[in-house]
Amino acid sequence: MSYIVFARKYRPQGFNEVVGQSHITTTLKNAITQNRVAHAYIFAGPRGVGKTTTARILAKALNCEKGPTDNPCSICSSCLEITQGASLDILEIDGASNRGIDEIRNLRENVKFAPSKGRFKVYIIDEVHMLTQEAFNALLKTLEEPPAHVKFIFATTQAHKVPPTILSRCQRFDFRRISIKDIVASLKAIAKSEGLKVDDEVLILIAKHSDGSMRDAQVVLDQISSNTFGNISVEDASKILGAVSDDILFNLADSIKAHDPVSALKMIGSLADEGKDAAQVILYLIEHFRNLSVMKVANDPSSLIDASCEKIKLYEEQSRKFSVEEILYIVYTLSSTLDFVRKTNMARVPFEVAMVKLTRRGSILQLSELLERLDKTEKSLSRTTDGSVSLRATEGSEAISKNGLQQVAQFKKEVASVPAQESKRPRNDSETLPTTEAKLTKNAQFDEIISSWAAILNQIKDRKISAAMYLKEGYPESLESNTLSISFPKSSQFHKEMLESPDCKGLILKAIKDSTGMNLKVKFTLSGPGGVQNNITKDAFEGSLDDNSVIKDRPRKADEEPIITDALEIFGGEIELDK
Numbered sequence: 001m002s003y004i005v006f007a008r009k010y011r012p013q014g015f016n017e018v019v020g021q022s023h024i025t026t027t028l029k030n031a032i033t034q035n036r037v038a039h040a041y042i043f044a045g046p047r048g049v050g051k052t053t054t055a056r057i058l059a060k061a062l063n064c065e066k067g068p069t070d071n072p073c074s075i076c077s078s079c080l081e082i083t084q085g086a087s088l089d090i091l092e093i094d095g096a097s098n099r100g101i102d103e104i105r106n107l108r109e110n111v112k113f114a115p116s117k118g119r120f121k122v123y124i125i126d127e128v129h130m131l132t133q134e135a136f137n138a139l140l141k142t143l144e145e146p147p148a149h150v151k152f153i154f155a156t157t158q159a160h161k162v163p164p165t166i167l168s169r170c171q172r173f174d175f176r177r178i179s180i181k182d183i184v185a186s187l188k189a190i191a192k193s194e195g196l197k198v199d200d201e202v203l204i205l206i207a208k209h210s211d212g213s214m215r216d217a218q219v220v221l222d223q224i225s226s227n228t229f230g231n232i233s234v235e236d237a238s239k240i241l242g243a244v245s246d247d248i249l250f251n252l253a254d255s256i257k258a259h260d261p262v263s264a265l266k267m268i269g270s271l272a273d274e275g276k277d278a279a280q281v282i283l284y285l286i287e288h289f290r291n292l293s294v295m296k297v298a299n300d301p302s303s304l305i306d307a308s309c310e311k312i313k314l315y316e317e318q319s320r321k322f323s324v325e326e327i328l329y330i331v332y333t334l335s336s337t338l339d340f341v342r343k344t345n346m347a348r349v350p351f352e353v354a355m356v357k358l359t360r361r362g363s364i365l366q367l368s369e370l371l372e373r374l375d376k377t378e379k380s381l382s383r384t385t386d387g388s389v390s391l392r393a394t395e396g397s398e399a400i401s402k403n404g405l406q407q408v409a410q411f412k413k414e415v416a417s418v419p420a421q422e423s424k425r426p427r428n429d430s431e432t433l434p435t436t437e438a439k440l441t442k443n444a445q446f447d448e449i450i451s452s453w454a455a456i457l458n459q460i461k462d463r464k465i466s467a468a469m470y471l472k473e474g475y476p477e478s479l480e481s482n483t484l485s486i487s488f489p490k491s492s493q494f495h496k497e498m499l500e501s502p503d504c505k506g507l508i509l510k511a512i513k514d515s516t517g518m519n520l521k522v523k524f525t526l527s528g529p530g531g532v533q534n535n536i537t538k539d540a541f542e543g544s545l546d547d548n549s550v551i552k553d554r555p556r557k558a559d560e561e562p563i564i565t566d567a568l569e570i571f572g573g574e575i576e577l578d579k
């Protein structure tokens with residue numbers, strides 16, 4: 001009997017034997033038992049995960065002499081023919097080599113004829129995404145009105161290349177990569193049946209190398225077993241696979257821990273001599289440190305690491321030498337090196353540089369240690385900050401109060417310097433009469449307010465110094481409909497708002513009436529910082545130095561201190577003299 005490769009010899013013959021795709025096989029079994037099998041399926045997924053195998057099992061299930069059944073017997077003539085690839089009713093077409101419209105036209109002609117023996121004609125088109133657009137169009141017509149005796153099963157590794165018009169007429173199943181655990185279990189069964197002497201470690205290595213493809217794993221086991229006459233060591237397997245042995249990875253990790261760049265470089269050198277791909281080695285090393293980090297953080301690391309129990313013990317041991325932060329730093333450095341290695345022809349050099357960098361790194365603090373240090377620093381900082389803040393606040397408030405006092409003093413100086421006779425200018429009775437008032441033009445009235453403004457301020461100051469201070473920030477802007485607009489710069493919004501109180505308004509109106517004899521209303525407006533005000537205040541508050549000096553020198557009573565009167569204004573209360 002001729003030799004049959006493992007992949008074919010151990011190909012699943014029933015749905016239950018398909019590994020790692022139970023989400024699909026269960027659905028298909030249910031469809032068969034409920035007689036709800038679709039007329040077209042698309043099986044999408046990576047290569048070697050069981051797409052065509054499942055398609056053949058489905059074909060068998062539909063045509064089994066004891067079926068349709070979710071568990072084809074595999075011994076009837078229909079099942080046997082399908083297993084041997086000899087059934088006339090099952091047509092397997094390779095989409096890659098039969099991609100033209102002629103092949104699909106043949107298929108369409110063929111579809112019309114009833115199955116020769118079984119219940120259904122099953123068309124399995126592999127790599128269906130390779131068909132030409134014309135072929136897809138031709139196929140579409142058949143898919144739109146398929147004869148009842150025809151089933152289509154399309155397999156593809158690139159479902160996104162299949163036109164939506166085709167996809168929308170198929171039931172789609174997405175096949176998954178097969179887990180390392182499942183592959184190892186499957187390889188183990190084969191090894192046992194073949195009488196191979198092989199460690200779990202070898203099987204894990206093969207499974208990892210096959211990237212989720214059962215077929216690839218079986219092919220590799222086949223190849224290795226024939227090369228080693230059934231007695232397979234890890235070294236043999238590593239060599240054949242071009243893999244990096246775990247020993248090297250452990251040693252590279254140790255060299256990083258020991259700050260030993262020389263031994264790291266020697267190892268990289270011998271790996272290069274063996275023809276190992278630097279990017280591949282870095283990937284293995286990243287995975288190695290990933291496993292170490294899992295050992296550090298997981299309660300049950302064995303469920304997260306694909307390795308034998310012995311290997312997990314070694315990981316555990318080595319992981320104790322590194323902190324999580326160190327591992328993350330190493331993985332980060334290796335990952336960024338990987339990008340670089342892939343872009344250059346001198347792949348070995350960046351790898352060596354990275355290893356030198358890692359072996360010569362400074363000590364990487366643990367996060368907990370860092371947090372502790374940060375905490376300490378924060379505390380010592382907050383001590384000084386508190387101090388300086390309160391110091392600054394003291395200085396600030398002092399500055400503010402000093403500034404305030406200066407402002408008040410300046411204001412007092414200015415107001416007091418207004419010639420007394422102006423504010424107490426004797427008023428002609430006739431001037432206060434409405435008739436006389438009416439004779440004045442608007443402009444004349446406004447002019448008079450401007451010229452009397454200092455006196456008005458002065459009078460208000462005598463009653464309520466804060467109101468005068470607030471008012472000083474604004475300036476008379478216009479007089480219309482008997483309403484005097486006093487404008488404030490935006491920066492003096494506070495002053496304006498303080499003046500809105502009926503008290504202040506009343507005070508201002510009374511002062512205006514006393515000074516000019518006009519019965520006006522007053523409104524306050526906000527504007528940009530104006531220049532008029534400066535001129536007015538400058539003009540209005542020009543006074544003699546002597547007067548100022550008198551004011552300055554005269555000792556004030558407590559209730560004359562502007563800051564105190566202001567405080568009284570704002571907070572209320574009375575002055576009690578400290579005796």
Ligand SMILES: [Zn+2]
Nearest residue numbers: 064073076079
């Ligand atoms: Zn059968």
